[in-house]
Amino acid sequence: MEDRLVAVLGGRQGSGVLLTPELVLTSAHLFEAGDAVDVAAPDGDGPVPCDVAWLGDPDTCDVALLVARRPVLPLLLAPPLRWGKCAGWQPMPRCQVLGFPQVHRYGPLPGELEAAQIPGTLMPLSGRMRGRYVLHADHHPPAPVTDGSPWAGLSGGPVFAGPLLIGIASGDPLGWQHSSIESVPLAAVIDDPGFRKALLEHWPDPPEFEEISSAYPEDLAYEPAYARAVKAAYSRLEIFGLDELGPGDWDLDTAYFSLEAQSPSPPEPARPDAPELRRIEDFLGSRPRTVLRGEAGAGKTTLVWWLASHTACRMLPDQLSELDGLIPFVIPMRSLAARGITSPIPSQLPKIARLPVDRPPDGWAGRVLEAGRGLLLVDGMDEVPQADRELARKWLAGLLRMYPRTRCLVTVRPLAVGSEWLEQEGFEELRLLPMSxxxxxxxxxxxxxxxxxxxxxxxxxxxxxxxxxxxxxxxxxxxxxxxxxxxxxxxxxxxxxxxxxxxxxxxxxxxxxxxxxxxxxxxxxxxxxxxxxxxxxxxPEGVELTADESRQLLQRIAVWLVRNGRAELSREQAVRQLDLALRGLRRVRAQGTAHVVLTYLLNRSGLLQERSPDSIQFIHRTFQDYLAAKEFQESDCLDELLLHAAEEQWQDVLRLAVGHCSRSEEQRLIAGLTAAADAAPDRETEWPLRALAAHCALNAKYIEDDQYEQVWAGLKRLLPARDQRELLSLGQDVLAAVQR
Structure with missing residues (x-):
C-alpha cells in the first residue's frame, strides 16, 4: 500500500496513488484548467510531469486520472493492487487513509512534505446520500488552522480497507471538528463511462472489485494464502498413485471432464416436465443449495475438488460466475466421522481439510459466512454412519440458518438419504448421470x-x-x-x-x-x-509381498471399515487389524511387524493413502467395498452380509460380493435376498432388496432358471416404479433389463 503513495503537485498540493508505474489516481479539485501537474514518490528520483487523462466534476465525482510521462516507480516488488467495495452498512474498523496533509510537516522550513497514515473506522452509511465514504479517525482530531482544514494536502490520498483500495480522499466535512474524512468510492468512479474509457486505454486489465464487509487487515491478508493452499491441495486429483497403471495424478485445469446431470421429475420421458438434462456446471450456477447424487466413481469428489480450486482462484467458467471469488470450505465427511467431529463450528471449517496454510485469524470463517462469501462443499454424506446422518443434517441445517446467504453443495450416493432430507433448507436435487x-x-x-x-x-x-x-x-x-x-x-x-x-x-x-x-x-x-x-x-521397506498377500491384508482393513460404518481409520486401528491378519501369513510375519507392513502398504500398494497424520483410507471407496466383499466371501460370512442387506451402506458390498461367489454361494446369496424381500414389512424396505436380488441374478456366473424367474417375478410385482428415485435405484444393469 505505502509503496504506491505519491504527492501530487499542481495548482494545489495533494496526494495520490499509483495504479501502475505511470498511472495515478487523485482528486479532481486540485487542478484548474491549464495547470501543470507533477507527481513525486517518497522513494522516487524527483517530480515527474504528468498529463491529465480524465478529470471528474469535483461536486459529483471528485477524481482525476493522471498519466506520468515516465515511470514514477518500478513497482516490481509491490504486491498486486486489489480493489474493493463495501458490501454492507456496518461500521468497518481498521481502515486507513494515506497522504501528505498540511498538519503533518517536518524540517526547518514550512512545506516539507511528510507522509501520514490516519487509521479509522469507515462508516458506509454516513455518506450514502452524497455518494461518499466517511472515515472517522481513531485518534484525537488535529487542531484547527486559520487558513483552512488541517487535512489540506490529504485530498487524493488512497483509502484502504486492509489491502483493498476502496476510495480516494476528497474532503473534510464541516461540523465534525476535523474528526472525519470523506472519500469518493472507487466502485462509483468506475461506473462513469468517461473514466472507464480513459482507464482502459492506459490499463487494459484493471483488477476486479472484491466485496468487503469487514476491514480486518488480517482477514484480507490471509485470504490469498488460503486460496493458494486450496489450489495446491485440490488442483490435482490422484489416480491410483502409480505411473505404470496410468498418470500419477491429473492436473484438473487440463483434465477436468464436465459430466451430464439430471434435475429430478416424474420418470415418464414423454411428459413435458420430463427430467432436464444439462451439464452439471449449467445447473450449479443458478442453484444456491444443491444435493448432488451420484454412483460410486461417478465424479462427485472430482467435481468438489475442481469447484474448490477454481472458485478460490477466480477461474470458473461464465455459467458459474456467481461462485467466482467465494471462499470454499471443503468438508470431507469421512474425515469428520473418523475424527469424531459431529457438529463443526465455523472456526473448525478451515481446519477440517488440513490445508498447508497457517491458522486463520480468530473469527475469520464466521465473518466470511456472515458476509455471504462462503461456499460449503460437503463431500460424501453417505460416508457418515447411517445412525449419525440425522445429526449431520441438523448440524448443516443449523449452520445454514445461522448464515442464510451461504451457498452449499452436498454430494451423496443415490440412496443414502431421502429426497426430502434437506428440502426445508432450500436444497434442490441433481443427479450425475452415467456417461453417454x-x-x-x-x-x-x-x-x-x-x-x-x-x-x-x-x-x-x-x-x-x-x-x-x-x-x-x-x-x-x-x-x-x-x-x-x-x-x-x-x-x-x-x-x-x-x-x-x-x-x-x-x-x-x-x-x-x-x-x-x-x-x-x-x-x-x-x-x-x-x-x-x-x-x-x-x-522396498525391507518387505516383499505377493499380490495375494497384499490383498489378504487389505481385505482385513476393508472389512473392518464396512463393519464399523467407517471410511477412515487410525494407524493404531490399522495395525491392530494387520496384527490379526498376520497370524495366518507366516511368510509376511517373518519379514516385519504390523507397523512395518502398514508402511509398506501405504508406500507401495497404491490402494491406501494417509491424507493426514493419523487418518488412513482407501483411494476410492469402490476398492474398499470390493475387497470387503471378497473377505466376506472367503471367510464364509455371507449370512452377515444378508443380515445387513436392508442397510444402504452394505448394499454396494453385496452387489460386488456376487462376483466373488462360487455357484453354491451365488444361489445362497440370491435366495437370502429373495427371502428378505418376501419378509419385508413395507414397499420402502422391499424395493431395494428386490433390486439387489435382480442385480445379483443378472451378474451370477451360474443360476438355475427357476431361481432366476423367481427373482424377476418378485420385482415385477412392484413395477412400475412410483417415482424417479425408485426407478434410478434399480441400477444401470437392472434398469436396462427392465426396459427391454
Whole structure:
C-alpha cells in the first residue's frame, strides 16, 4: 500500500496513488484548467510531469486520472493492487487513509512534505446520500488552522480497507471538528463511462472489485494464502498413485471432464416436465443449495475438488460466475466421522481439510459466512454412519440458518438419504448421470492427453517420446473398441472405471477385461504385484509381498471399515487389524511387524493413502467395498452380509460380493435376498432388496432358471416404479433389463 503513495503537485498540493508505474489516481479539485501537474514518490528520483487523462466534476465525482510521462516507480516488488467495495452498512474498523496533509510537516522550513497514515473506522452509511465514504479517525482530531482544514494536502490520498483500495480522499466535512474524512468510492468512479474509457486505454486489465464487509487487515491478508493452499491441495486429483497403471495424478485445469446431470421429475420421458438434462456446471450456477447424487466413481469428489480450486482462484467458467471469488470450505465427511467431529463450528471449517496454510485469524470463517462469501462443499454424506446422518443434517441445517446467504453443495450416493432430507433448507436435487457413448470417447481422449502431459515431465526424453508414440497408437484403438464392444462401454459409464479401462489398455497393450470383476481384479493385480517389478524395485521397506498377500491384508482393513460404518481409520486401528491378519501369513510375519507392513502398504500398494497424520483410507471407496466383499466371501460370512442387506451402506458390498461367489454361494446369496424381500414389512424396505436380488441374478456366473424367474417375478410385482428415485435405484444393469 505505502509503496504506491505519491504527492501530487499542481495548482494545489495533494496526494495520490499509483495504479501502475505511470498511472495515478487523485482528486479532481486540485487542478484548474491549464495547470501543470507533477507527481513525486517518497522513494522516487524527483517530480515527474504528468498529463491529465480524465478529470471528474469535483461536486459529483471528485477524481482525476493522471498519466506520468515516465515511470514514477518500478513497482516490481509491490504486491498486486486489489480493489474493493463495501458490501454492507456496518461500521468497518481498521481502515486507513494515506497522504501528505498540511498538519503533518517536518524540517526547518514550512512545506516539507511528510507522509501520514490516519487509521479509522469507515462508516458506509454516513455518506450514502452524497455518494461518499466517511472515515472517522481513531485518534484525537488535529487542531484547527486559520487558513483552512488541517487535512489540506490529504485530498487524493488512497483509502484502504486492509489491502483493498476502496476510495480516494476528497474532503473534510464541516461540523465534525476535523474528526472525519470523506472519500469518493472507487466502485462509483468506475461506473462513469468517461473514466472507464480513459482507464482502459492506459490499463487494459484493471483488477476486479472484491466485496468487503469487514476491514480486518488480517482477514484480507490471509485470504490469498488460503486460496493458494486450496489450489495446491485440490488442483490435482490422484489416480491410483502409480505411473505404470496410468498418470500419477491429473492436473484438473487440463483434465477436468464436465459430466451430464439430471434435475429430478416424474420418470415418464414423454411428459413435458420430463427430467432436464444439462451439464452439471449449467445447473450449479443458478442453484444456491444443491444435493448432488451420484454412483460410486461417478465424479462427485472430482467435481468438489475442481469447484474448490477454481472458485478460490477466480477461474470458473461464465455459467458459474456467481461462485467466482467465494471462499470454499471443503468438508470431507469421512474425515469428520473418523475424527469424531459431529457438529463443526465455523472456526473448525478451515481446519477440517488440513490445508498447508497457517491458522486463520480468530473469527475469520464466521465473518466470511456472515458476509455471504462462503461456499460449503460437503463431500460424501453417505460416508457418515447411517445412525449419525440425522445429526449431520441438523448440524448443516443449523449452520445454514445461522448464515442464510451461504451457498452449499452436498454430494451423496443415490440412496443414502431421502429426497426430502434437506428440502426445508432450500436444497434442490441433481443427479450425475452415467456417461453417454460420446462422453466415454471424450473422457478417454482427456485421459490420453493427461497421460501425454505426464510423459512430458519425465527426465528421459527418448523414453517420453516412445510413450507418447505408444499413446498415439493406443488411443484410436481403444476408441474403436468402445464403438464396437457394448459390454466394454457399459463398464465405462463412470469416470473411475473408464480411467481404469484406459490405464489397463495402456498397460496390457490393447487387451481388456470382460466383466466388472475382471476389471477390478486386473487393476488390483497391477497395483499390488507388478508396480515394483516393472520398476525393478526389490524389497522396498525391507518387505516383499505377493499380490495375494497384499490383498489378504487389505481385505482385513476393508472389512473392518464396512463393519464399523467407517471410511477412515487410525494407524493404531490399522495395525491392530494387520496384527490379526498376520497370524495366518507366516511368510509376511517373518519379514516385519504390523507397523512395518502398514508402511509398506501405504508406500507401495497404491490402494491406501494417509491424507493426514493419523487418518488412513482407501483411494476410492469402490476398492474398499470390493475387497470387503471378497473377505466376506472367503471367510464364509455371507449370512452377515444378508443380515445387513436392508442397510444402504452394505448394499454396494453385496452387489460386488456376487462376483466373488462360487455357484453354491451365488444361489445362497440370491435366495437370502429373495427371502428378505418376501419378509419385508413395507414397499420402502422391499424395493431395494428386490433390486439387489435382480442385480445379483443378472451378474451370477451360474443360476438355475427357476431361481432366476423367481427373482424377476418378485420385482415385477412392484413395477412400475412410483417415482424417479425408485426407478434410478434399480441400477444401470437392472434398469436396462427392465426396459427391454
Amino acid at each position: 457413448d460420446e462422453d466415454i470417447q471424450s473422457f478417454a481422449g482427456s485421459w490420453h492427453r493427461a497421460a501425454r502431459l505426464e510423459c512430458d515431465r519425465h527426465a528421459d526424453e527418448h523414453w517420453a517420446q516412445r510413450q507418447r508414440d505408444r499413446l498415439d497408437k493406443l488411443e484410436p484403438e481403444l476408441s474403436q473398441e468402445f464403438e464396437r464392444n457394448t459390454v466394454l462401454r457399459d463398464l465405462a459409464r463412470t469416470p473411475l472405471l473408464c480411467a481404469v479401462i484406459c490405464a489397463l489398455h495402456r498397460q496390457w497393450n490393447g487387451l481388456l477385461p470382460k466383466t466388472r470383476w475382471d476389471l477390478y481384479s486386473a487393476a488390483l493385480n497391477l497395483m499390488l504385484a507388478r508396480r515394483d517389478a516393472h520398476r525393478r524395485i526389490l524389497r
